[in-house]
Amino acid sequence: MLGFACICKSLKENGKFRTVTLKTYLGLKEDDRLKRLRSIAVDNLFNCRKILDWCAENQILLYRFSSDLIPLATYLNQWQWWEDPDILNYCNRIKEAAVSKSVRISMHPDQFCVLNSEKPQVVESSIGILVHHNRFSNLIGNETLVLHVGSAAGGKPTAIERFERAFCMLDNDIQRKIVLENDDKTFTTSDVLKLCQRLHIPMVLDVHHHVCNPCEEKLEALIPGILDTWQGRKPKLHLSSGKSRPNDRSHGDFIRFEDYSRAYGLVGDTFDMMLEAKEKDLAVLDIMAQIKFNQD
DNA sequence: ACAGGTCAAGGATAC
């Protein structure tokens, strides 16, 4: 199964999301602030539902939600959005759509979530980010939060220890949603696999990150271990093509078919594949069309 | 209407 993240280009206006900057928010009159946040959040959740419908219609049953649907959620605490009847209603519709259409969903907190930071206040805010994602996840029925290990400060072994300590302090409800992904600069496939094995959590393999940041072991040799971390659930990998060359960290607009083929050769249908390309869903449609063409 | 600069947040690096 193939999928994409966040924006759905095919849907044009209904496939993207609104937000507001802090500056603009603070410039609003007191009375208008909550109104603005709610209206943006409601629009965004409405669009999420549209995207799930589109996914099902196009046999794309893998989708990652944006982390930025409730504007300024991890910064402000004026609005208990998770108790707002409108928000609950829209979240319910998303949940129903995902379940009834069998779309496998996930979320991926961004670069500001650094559980293993050396700065206590960064760890605190990272936990806040996870609490936010967890709340939203529970409302829409998401069970997967993809994270990176984070900072390398102090050297990898120390940094990994900090991660383990922070992870063990998290709520069980959050812990059981977390899966770890290898990154393109520091923590390799092998590093993350070992950590996942120790923590008994699944590992998402990012094939492009592996090319940018390889380890000594061959990927082929690590696949069975990665598969085992999922304990019977279907594993998932991330796939993208470097913009200008294979180990270019920037993502290309589409996925080169040879990159898809190589990944498919490695794991076949045993893994779901999240395609990370600038053209989002269009890149998935493109690969699906080429697969079909090659079969005919 | 359009373009260019900006944005809440972290990390790494160079000085």
Next chain:
DNA sequence: GTATCCTTGACCTGT
């Protein structure tokens, strides 16, 4: 310590 880049998509401001 401070400045600058990384990276992303939408906002925001000036024209």
